[in-house]
Amino acid sequence: MADPRFFDNRGPFSAADVAAHLGIAAPQDGAALIHDVAGLLEAGPQHVSFFEGHRAREQFAQTRAGWCLVSQKAEARDSGPVLLRCASVPHAFARAAALFYPEHGIGIEAQDVAVHPSARLDADVVIAPNVVIGRAAEIGQGTRIGAGAVIGRGVTVGANCEVGPGAYVAFAHVGDGVRIMSGARIGAPGFGFATDARGHTPIPQLGRVIVQDRAEIGANSTIDRGALGDTVIGEGTKIDNLVQVGHNTVIGRHCIIAGKVGIAGSARLGDFVIVGGAAGIGDHAVIGDGARIAALSGVWGTLEGGQDYGGMKARPVREWQREMLMLAKLAKERKRPKDE
Numbered sequence: 281m282a283d284p285r286f287f288d289n290r291g292p293f294s295a296a297d298v299a300a301h302l303g304i305a306a307p308q309d310g311a312a313l314i315h316d317v318a319g320l321l322e323a324g325p326q327h328v329s330f331f332e333g334h335r336a337r338e339q340f341a342q343t344r345a346g347w348c349l350v351s352q353k354a355e356a357r358d359s360g361p362v363l364l365r366c367a368s369v370p371h372a373f374a375r376a377a378a379l380f381y382p383e384h385g386i387g388i389e390a391q392d393v394a395v396h397p398s399a400r401l402d403a404d405v406v407i408a409p410n411v412v413i414g415r416a417a418e419i420g421q422g423t424r425i426g427a428g429a430v431i432g433r434g435v436t437v438g439a440n441c442e443v444g445p446g447a448y449v450a451f452a453h454v455g456d457g458v459r460i461m462s463g464a465r466i467g468a469p470g471f472g473f474a475t476d477a478r479g480h481t482p483i484p485q486l487g488r489v490i491v492q493d494r495a496e497i498g499a500n501s502t503i504d505r506g507a508l509g510d511t512v513i514g515e516g517t518k519i520d521n522l523v524q525v526g527h528n529t530v531i532g533r534h535c536i537i538a539g540k541v542g543i544a545g546s547a548r549l550g551d552f553v554i555v556g557g558a559a560g561i562g563d564h565a566v567i568g569d570g571a572r573i574a575a576l577s578g579v580w581g582t583l584e585g586g587q588d589y590g591g592m593k594a595r596p597v598r599e600w601q602r603e604m605l606m607l608a609k610l611a612k613e614r615k616r617p618k619d620e
Contacts (some may be wrong), residue, residue, distance in 0.1 A: 281508075282381055282486035284418060285434030286451045291315050291380045295347065295362075298328065301379050304366045307347070317377050317486070319508040321519070327374060329361070332369040335564070349373055358484075370474030370483065377484040377507070384484045386401060387414065387432030387450030387467060387572045399431075408445070408516070426462065430494055444499070451505045455493035463500040466491065469528025470504040470511075470545060483507050487528065492516075498523060498539070506545065514551065526563070538575070559594075574600075 293301075296310030301584045311465065318327040318478045320336060323345035330349040331340040334576035340348070348361040357363065366372040378384070395407070398418045408427035415418065417431050420439035425431070429443050434449030437443065441454060444462035451467035460466065469485035487506035491513045497503065498521035505511055506527035513519070514533040523537050526545035533536070541555050544563035549555075553567050556575030567573070568585025578592040 281316050281322055282384075283434070283451075283488050286432075286488065287381050287384060287486055288385065289380055290382060290587070292326075293379065298347075298376060298379065298404040299364065302349075302362055302364070302366060302375050303561070304372065304374050307364065307480065309362075312346070315375070315382055320345065320347065320348075320515045323361075326341060327363070328500055328599040330369050330376075343618040350378070353456070368474060368476060371476065373507075374474050374481050377486060381486055384469075384486060393451055396433075402439070410411070414450075420456065423606060432467065451487070452489040452491065454491045455492040455495070455515070458491055460491075461499040461501075462496060464497045465500075468495065468507050470506045472545075473528060481506050487511065489513070492533075495519070502524070504545075519558075527537040531571070553585075 289304050289591045292313040292315040294310060294418040294452050295312045295314055298314050299306040305531045313502045314328050315326040318329055319331050320339040320343040320417055323329040325346040327345050328347040330439045345361040347364055349366055350363050351369055352365050353361060357441045370473045387424040390425050396415045397412045397414045398415050401419045402421040404422045405419050406424040410428045411425050414433035416434050417461045420437060422439055423437055423441040423565055425443045426445035428445055429447045435449055438456035438527050439452045440456060443460045446462050447518040449466045467489045471492060472478040474483055485505050485507050487509050489503050489505050493514040494516045495513045496518045498519050500521055501519055501523040503511060505524040511528055512530045514531050517531055518536045520539040522540050524542045525530040526543055527573045528546045529543050531549045535549055535553045537555045538557040538582050539557040543561045546564045547561050548562050550567060550569035552570045552573040559573050559577045560577055562580030566582040568583060570586045572588045573579060573594060574590030577590050579594045583589055589595060590596040592595045
């Protein structure tokens with residue numbers, strides 16, 4: 281479900297109308313009203329959700345959704361949601377989300393040319409020239425906002441924060457004592473598409489970004505919102521410059537993320553994780569509490585906490601170092617003249 285501070289829901293629509301919009305067969309009770317789209321675990325009886333792939337099988341078994349978009353080959357169920365079969369689940373979800381939320385863009389409206397009259401600014405807020413603050417935004421006491429920064433509709437920024445010049449914060453809730461450096465981009469749409477032979481169809485990104493207390497976001501770093509659910513930056517986490525955090529990623533408390541790190545969508549980092557510069561973390565990767573990742577490493581799958589890792593693919597650092605020594609030794613032996 282989308283946060284109403286950021287998105288306007290155009291529903292409800294009848295199940296028959298939704299099916300017609302998607303170009304699929306109408307369910308038996310076409311007059312029933314669908315009020316919103318939602319993830320499998322968040323959905324209730326008035327919502328339509330979607331299911332595709334083995335990763336969500338357990339969530340599909342637990343969902344309380346009234347309707348669910350599934351593939352043509354999905355098995356029938358004796359109970360649970362009404363199954364809406366479609367040729368492509370991602371494309372159907374993209375069209376359903378756009379039906380309920382046709383405006384899901386950049387978080388700034390035409391009338392947001394300065395501080396919107398409905399925005400609420402607490403005491404001692406400092407605003408530099410050319411700042412834009414959108415409708416119903418809230419800025420906490422003592423927060424300072426640099427020149428040319430943009431705070432989108434409905435955004436909340438806590439007390440004693442710093443938002444640097446040229447920063448963009450939209451579709452986000454920011455805690456107290458957070459520092460957002462110049463040029464950072466928080467709440468841009470996640471990199472999500474439904475793909476077929478005709479090309480790539482954008483999937484509406486209806487999620488949020490949650491930045492907890494005392495986190496720091498480096499200059500020109502980007503933190504994307506997801507299609508559903510939240511991207512979360514944990515309390516006290518420090519993110520360096522030029523870091524990309526993908527949609528629906530959850531980073532724990534007091535992590536250190538060095539410059540040029542790329543984190544793909546739906547990754548999970550525990551507390552006190554350290555990631556060295558220019559490392560890459562794959563989608564749905566899981567990194568346990570206290571793990572330390574060497575610079576230039578590549579992570580996918582699951583890494584246990586409390587250990588040092590390095591290499592491509594990242595593995596325990598001593599194992600990686602032994603392999604590098606063996607490779608160097610083999611390379612040296614191949615270079616020796618045959619008459620030695």
